[in-house]
Amino acid sequence: MESVIGKLIYTVIVAVIILVIALLHVAYLTYAERKIIARMQQRLGPNRVGPRGLLQPIADMLKLLTKEDLTPYGVDKPIFYIAPFISLVCAGTGVALIPLWEKLVLSNINVGLLFILALSSLASYGVILSGWGSNSRYAFLGGLRASAQVISYEIAMSLALLSVVLMAGSLNLMDIVKAQINSPYKIYLIPQIIAFYVFIISAVAECNRVPFDLPEAETELVAGYFVEYSAMRFAIFYLAEYFGMVIMSALAVTCFLGGWVGPFEVPYIPFFWFLLKLYILLFIYIWVRATLPRYRYDQLMGLGWKVLIPVALINLFLTAFLKLIF
Amino acid sequence: MEEILKRIKEKFPSVILEIQEKDYPTVICKRRGFLEFMKYLKDEEGFKYLIDLAGVDYLNYPQKNFEERFEVVYHLYNLDNRVLLRIKVRVPEADNWQYSVTSLWETANWFERECYDMFGINFKGHPNLKRILMPDDWEGHPLRKDYPLYLEEEQEWTKYKEFIQKIKTS
């Protein structure tokens, strides 16, 4: 009884700490994006609020908290209110499953990978409901596009991850990292390079980021499925998108790049290598946004179904075949 | 250039009133038989490009030597021979209509709509003759010479003001 309560309190405290750190990461990811894109476009990013603009996310949060919360006329109120929360919860819960270092994973369930994939499928509900619930044609179009896009690219993502599961032999994220350490290649990037590329492209599409951000394109659909949201609800959608980026990058680090291992041990900071790889992948997300134009919707769907899924399937068969032989 | 003018003078003696030589050769025609003349110019002489279609209001023009009030001016261009031709048709005020050349040149569609909007000249055979620059329920034709430059405060867009009143009270 004692130990149960003790364990519960310990879990809650660790959960709160990890949640706060993840939220801070997400908030400062918005700041980093603005700064990096600005530098790539030969201008300075935000540098007024606080030293070098470091308090910008806090200023944004304060502004969004104090804005007027509009509910447009004719919306379906329950759907309208619950849609942002679905997005945020489904995106944010994944933080609990990622192994940060050897001894810390908040919930080490045996079907960890499957759970994260299921969460990302649930997140598409948030998109559909917000598109339908806002009484607006633009939101409706955006919601339609986004839901179709998310569902198609999930298949490609799952197939890419399945090859990793085949090689590691388990769905448990901790075991996948341990299998990587014990395998001769150290990281699954080397044998599974095709799956890595498919996964990265699908992850960018899952989060509705450029070049796949047609559902929320500013210049065409004026922010698509969350056009009618204001103030805190908009902030929640925004956070959910960046949370998705962080979770997908963390998943890529865990499955393909080896989790927390590195060439040498850094004393006192066991999560150093994990964070470093995470930051590199997030930088690639932002880099792609500054450079590439946007795909048209049918070209996007064509890419997902006609190119990525066959490639992932072929990779899966190859992996299974090779594993049978050796 | 002179051959073209000679040829059209021979072919359409009844339509053409006179040919003037200003900065570009100007042909003044009558309204009757106008469409055949334009069709001939487009198909046979190769004036495939309609640069401009404008209306002019000659109310109280000091050097006026004709009696109709309006004039519709067409500028045609031949891309192969590089010849620019100006065609003028005089439209009286009492029955102000003119044939539409939309079937020959697609650009004339919006030009004629603007001419109708600004002068009130109806174009027969136009698929969609509505106001284009002014709001759809505006009264009056702004570019006529008897339309004032500034409207008085009470006269401004009465229909819009009535609409706003209706919304406020309902």
Place this chain on the structure above:
Amino acid sequence: MATYLEINKKQTKEDTWEEPFYLNMGPQHPSTHGVLRLYLELEGETIVNCTPIIGYLHRGVEKLGENLNYNQTIVLSDRLDYIASAANNTAFALAFEKLMNLEVPRRAKLLRTIVCEMARICNHLLWLATHALDIGAMTVFLYCFRDREWLLNIYEKICGARLTHSYVRVGGVRQDFTKEIIDELYKFTEEFPPRIYDYETLIDVNRIWLKRTKGIAVVPAEQAINLGLTGPVLRGSGVPYDVRKFRPYDAYGEVEFIVPTGKNGDTYDRYRVRMEELRQSNRIIRQCLDKLSETEGEPVLAENAPDLLIPERIKEPKPQPVPKKGVIFRGIDKPVVPPGEAFASIESPKGELAVYVVSDGSNKPWRLRVRTPSFVHISAIPHMAKNHMIADLIAIIGTLDIVLGDSDR
């Protein structure tokens, strides 16, 4: 109002299974370049019908022109195509000079050509920035604006204004270039071609860009001439019509440049035509700068150019000696400007800008008609956008390069 009621009536049909989906890309939209309203009938994502509705920026330039002096209408003309206002000024000035039979000095012609070509570069840079931004490439936007800032600073040195220049006057230009401006322009012409190369590396061979622009809105040459398209839009379809070569004005007869033409008539060809025009404009500015040194010290305004305040009427002077005793000579009204009409057209960066002016002898035009390219291009949107998707519609509006001040006047 009438339009509002009409929309409601259309939507209540009996058979609700087959109702098309109406979407209004309203006057306020981030990518319609002004207050253009497009009323779309969609079927899924494909556009079945598209009706552009303009008139939201109608300021009555033609009516105002009938109440202002000839020189005062030059200021009005700035606000038409406010991105490349030197071109509008030149069109008006050319028409008025034809009307008044003025001969422009050679130095003024060269200066006018330089300013017009700078306006062309400014316009094409803005076009590239907004077109790329609409399709999604944000970085090109900022690179283009960096160069445009340079040009606008040079403009400020020339005539004091960045956007609405009014530098070109009836009979010449307002004032001469100083040595500082000529040096800066030389520096610009040297450093600009590598920058065009910069922009091209970002998007020219990018797969996504090619997929978004190749095969979109193909206009065959015959249909393009029939629709009245001009400028780079027409040249992208293969017709080499350029007013600078067909009816040369200013100093375009003296300089060498080629007119780039496309082959297929799709969006990618028009993009390449405009990029090549950037290079050719640079070349023209270079050649004009070299020729400027030959005409040092010449006047830049014709001698009999009208003053800013053209008098309302001139009376013939009293004849000397007095013809007969006892006769009171009242003087005959001489026309300030010869009555008649004139038509002049130039190659503005967007297309062919033509001015038709009718004069009645006083100091104000009787009728001032401006034929603007954007008006005609917007009327061509329904033909080009059939069976394309909404995302393509944005690319189409971008490639036609419309400015609402130009179309609504």
